[in-house]
Amino acid sequence: MFELMESLAVDAAGGVASGRAEVPIDHPSFTFLADHFVGAPVLPGSLQIELCAQIAGPLAEEVTALHHGTERWAFLGLVRHATFLEPAVLPARLVISAHVKRAEPSNVAVTASLARANGETLCRAELVMALRAADATWAEAIRRYRERVAAWKARGLT
Amino acid sequence: MNSGTGGPSTFERVAQIARETQAKPDTTIIEPTHLLFNDLAFSSMDLLDFLFRVEDTFGVVIAEGTLHRLARGDLSEGEFAKDGFLLPVGRERLMALLADTPAQLFPAQIDTATLPRYCTVGAIGRLVDHLLAEARSACSS
Numbered sequence: 001m002f003e004l005m006e007s008l009a010v011d012a013a014g015g016v017a018s019g020r021a022e023v024p025i026d027h028p029s030f031t032f033l034a035d036h037f038v039g040a041p042v043l044p045g046s047l048q049i050e051l052c053a054q055i056a057g058p059l060a061e062e063v064t065a066l067h068h069g070t071e072r073w074a075f076l077g078l079v080r081h082a083t084f085l086e087p088a089v090l091p092a093r094l095v096i097s098a099h100v101k102r103a104e105p106s107n108v109a110v111t112a113s114l115a116r117a118n119g120e121t122l123c124r125a126e127l128v129m130a131l132r133a134a135d136a137t138w139a140e141a142i143r144r145y146r147e148r149v150a151a152w153k154a155r156g157l158t
Numbered sequence: 159m160n161s162g163t164g165g166p167s168t169f170e171r172v173a174q175i176a177r178e179t180q181a182k183p184d185t186t187i188i189e190p191t192h193l194l195f196n197d198l199a200f201s202s203m204d205l206l207d208f209l210f211r212v213e214d215t216f217g218v219v220i221a222e223g224t225l226h227r228l229a230r231g232d233l234s235e236g237e238f239a240k241d242g243f244l245l246p247v248g249r250e251r252l253m254a255l256l257a258d259t260p261a262q263l264f265p266a267q268i269d270t271a272t273l274p275r276y277c278t279v280g281a282i283g284r285l286v287d288h289l290l291a292e293a294r295s296a297c298s299s
Contacts, residue, residue, distance in 0.1 A: 077203050080210060104222040106271075107206060128206060 001050040003029050008055055008152035012062035015100035019055040019152065020117075024091045033090060043088035048123045049079055052112035056098045058149050060108035060129035068105050070133075073142070077107060077130030086122050093117040106131055168216075169283035175215060176279055179208040190280030191258055198279070205274055212282065218289040225273040228288070229255045244268040256281050 057074035173188040
């Protein structure tokens with residue numbers, strides 16, 4: 001889903017993050033979207049959650065580094081609640097917001113929402129990001145992840 | 159502990175939460191002596207989900223390190239654990255706190271990050287009762 005992300009801003013001290021995503025109907029990595037559903041494509045709820053996780057992850061990692069001084073990598077561990085308020089009709093420009101509900105050394109609970117650019121909320125969710133220490137085999141994945149997040153943040157500043 | 163109103167006891171409510179966590183039918187038998195990981199086959203994510211549900215149900219906060227804090231009691235951190243592992247006296251304290259967990263399950267070296275793995279369902283019930291009593295005490299003082 002990271003291909004759909006455009007920008008990201010994280011305020012670890014404030015425990016909040018926001019981002020933007022652009023979801024076309026004909027993205028080459030998501031060709032199934034045109035068929036879901038034919039003539040009236042919408043973004044599946046599972047992918048809405050995944051977009052929320054794309055900003056909840058960096059938020060959880062930065063909050064953990066700030067409060068516990070540890071470098072950890074976030075994975076979506078639990079979806080505690082998810083409410084889908086309106087169909088996410090495509091194509092769509094989406095705004096994702098997240099704030100930390102609770103931060104523990106091994107996990108961060110985040111409340112996230114996904115809205116259209118006009119402010120209409122499509123989805124609300126509570127995600128628990130599990131935090132793990134890296135092992136040596138993750139080096140290349142972490143390098144690429146850092147590049148991706150840095151690019152989102154650079155666009156978030158413009 | 160019983161609710162005193164004829165309703166389900168803390169243990170019965172905790173057991174039901176354990177069933178819901180693992181999407182098990184209401185008829186699944188869970189005993190106080192059942193170990194979360196060994197008997198109910200909890201994963202670390204099950205434990206996280208379970209504790210969130212317990213918090214929501216009882217209105218308590220089970221912060222990471224709660225078991226550590228309770229087992230340590232009046233010992234200093236240096237007396238209780240070193241380099242992330244319980245010292246012998248710390249291990250004894252934990253075993254006393256979790257007295258319904260079979261002694262042979264406690265390894266000689268216990269990583270302080272793994273303490274919830276030694277809990278029975280009954281221990282979680284006792285923990286909830288303890289936290290509720292702590293909260294009542296804090297309110298009345």
